[in-house]
Amino acid sequence: MELDLCLLPAHRLHAMLVKREIGAVELLQAVLRRIDEVEDRVRAYITVTREEALQQAREADRMLSRGEVASPLVGIPVALKDNLCTIGVRTTCASKILYNFVPPYDATVVRRLRDAGAVLVGKTNMDEFAMGSSTENSAFFPTRNPWDLGRVPGGSSGGSAAAVAAGEAVMALGSDTGGSIRQPAAFCGVVGLKPTYGAVSRYGLVAFASSLDQIGPITRDVEDCALLLRAIAGHDPLDTTSARFEVPDYASFLEEGLRGFRVGVPREYAGEGIDPGVRGVLMRVIGLLEQMGAVVEETTLPHTPYALPCYYLIAPAEASSNLARYDGVRYGYRTRDAEDVVDMFMKTRSEGFGPEVKRRIMLGTYALSAGYYDAYYLKALKVRTLIKGDFDRAFKDYDVLLAPTSPTCAFRLGEKTADPLQMYLSDICTLAVNLAGIPAISVPGGLAEGLPVGVQFIGRPFAEGTLLRVAYCVERRVGTFVAPLARSPAAAAARAGEGAAGRGEDG
Numbered sequence: 001m002e003l004d005l006c007l008l009p010a011h012r013l014h015a016m017l018v019k020r021e022i023g024a025v026e027l028l029q030a031v032l033r034r035i036d037e038v039e040d041r042v043r044a045y046i047t048v049t050r051e052e053a054l055q056q057a058r059e060a061d062r063m064l065s066r067g068e069v070a071s072p073l074v075g076i077p078v079a080l081k082d083n084l085c086t087i088g089v090r091t092t093c094a095s096k097i098l099y100n101f102v103p104p105y106d107a108t109v110v111r112r113l114r115d116a117g118a119v120l121v122g123k124t125n126m127d128e129f130a131m132g133s134s135t136e137n138s139a140f141f142p143t144r145n146p147w148d149l150g151r152v153p154g155g156s157s158g159g160s161a162a163a164v165a166a167g168e169a170v171m172a173l174g175s176d177t178g179g180s181i182r183q184p185a186a187f188c189g190v191v192g193l194k195p196t197y198g199a200v201s202r203y204g205l206v207a208f209a210s211s212l213d214q215i216g217p218i219t220r221d222v223e224d225c226a227l228l229l230r231a232i233a234g235h236d237p238l239d240t241t242s243a244r245f246e247v248p249d250y251a252s253f254l255e256e257g258l259r260g261f262r263v264g265v266p267r268e269y270a271g272e273g274i275d276p277g278v279r280g281v282l283m284r285v286i287g288l289l290e291q292m293g294a295v296v297e298e299t300t301l302p303h304t305p306y307a308l309p310c311y312y313l314i315a316p317a318e319a320s321s322n323l324a325r326y327d328g329v330r331y332g333y334r335t336r337d338a339e340d341v342v343d344m345f346m347k348t349r350s351e352g353f354g355p356e357v358k359r360r361i362m363l364g365t366y367a368l369s370a371g372y373y374d375a376y377y378l379k380a381l382k383v384r385t386l387i388k389g390d391f392d393r394a395f396k397d398y399d400v401l402l403a404p405t406s407p408t409c410a411f412r413l414g415e416k417t418a419d420p421l422q423m424y425l426s427d428i429c430t431l432a433v434n435l436a437g438i439p440a441i442s443v444p445g446g447l448a449e450g451l452p453v454g455v456q457f458i459g460r461p462f463a464e465g466t467l468l469r470v471a472y473c474v475e476r477r478v479g480t481f482v483a484p485l486a487r488s489p490a491a492a493a494a495r496a497g498e499g500a501a502g503r504g505e506d507g
């Protein structure tokens with residue numbers, strides 16, 4: 001079988017690019033061809049920036065042939081969630097209200113990727129303003145899961161996860177406010193990491209809930225995750241919440257092994273409500289960790305049951321404030337006929353926002369309103385502190401905590417759209433991490449009934465290296481996973497005739 005460039009991780013492509021076995025333009029063209037083959041079925045992208053990407057790939061080839069290889073991302077095709085501002089390229093947040101918004105500046109993460117020589121392929125689909133868990137809340141169209149086109153890719157970074165899983169990008173960035181990197185990564189069989197709050201600049205990320213939002217990598221394997229995180233992490237004077245710290249070489253943690261490593265499994269995450277298939281994979285991973293020399297014990301995070309209500313007060317409260325700026329004056333959509341300025345605000349917002357965004361604005365505005373502030377918002381802040389305290393206590397005894405990423409595998413399109421609470425419950429295992437501001441990674445742990453299952457490792461603040469290390473050990477044992485669509489007959493047919501030699505790539 002011909003070596004399929006669209007299925008290789010960035011670190012392997014990097015080695016081939018540096019040795020000039022392949023060119024950056026050739027690699028980009030392979031990815032664009034894959035987009036042509038599968039995108040009408042997957043619909044991972046809102047915008048594909050072919051021309052800009054070709055220019056960047058040509059520039060990468062020039063750098064590579066001069067031997068100027070400052071970064072492992074030179075010439076690597078990367079996709080960006082459509083809530084990351086890109087200068088001159090439409091940034092919609094999958095909302096009608098921003099359907100025509102072209103930012104005059106780049107998000108800091110985007111600028112860093114450009115500086116690293118990455119090739120930016122396009123902007124990926126998402127739940128509107130990142131509110132959702134299935135990418136069905138996109139105002140434009142839903143994205144489908146490359147493992148099963150009848151199922152959702154997860155969300156809200158569903159386009160980014162699906163693009164990586166389908167071979168439509170080598171790696172991607174997503175954002176995670178309550179699980180939006182980890183849950184879609186789990187549903188699509190790829191790796192996703194939510195960094196410590198403040199580890200990655202949020203400058204140029206369209207705000208949903210500012211005290212929870214973080215940008216992070218979605219990749220084919222753990223090594224790629226380490227490389228992409230290193231490229232985007234670090235202090236940024238343009239984001240006052242970004243932390244001053246020395247960005248480590250995250251890849252240097254990978255080979256450290258697990259001897260004496262202590263893993264806690266919070267019982268609140270392993271019990272009721274978790275699908276048997278997911279639990280089975282979790283148990284298998286626990287067994288593997290023990291074989292590799294780790295000590296695994298049950299532990300407790302007693303305030304876990306309050307994470308969901310706490311999140312659904314704080315996140316909507318912050319959203320109601322952040323989304324006040326979409327008034328038809330400064331950005332995007334404006335209603336056609338309005339009687340006066342107040343009527344213009346009202347019509348613009350009624351027509352421009354989708355139902356889930358409106359629900360959040362109403363919930364948040366209510367929680368912040370005079371007379372209810374203390375009972376709801378202030379109370380939620382206190383509970384948030386208790387949740388953080390649970391983690392602090394657990395990390396006195398354990399290097400990392402292990403939990404499922406989501407209670408189920410990818411669900412069917414339409415399965416949860418009628419019931420917001422069912423949709424919210426999809427993030428029951430990921431929300432508390434954002435409330436605590438700590439990092440977590442989702443790594444594929446196995447399959448259940450042919451669908452990928454992610455397991456989540458949660459770590460101390462700024463211990464991303466430790467998370468990558470333990471995730472790498474799991475990946476070594478269980479391998480990486482290739483979605484069936486990434487080797488579908490159509491894709492295979494298009495590749496036929498390119499030669500028969502080469503290795504098969506999968507786990």
Ligand code: GLN
Pocket residue numbers: 130131132133155156175176177178179180181208315424427
């Ligand atoms: N599903 C959660 C929500 O809708 C989390 C979304 C996110 O992380 N952006 O709020």
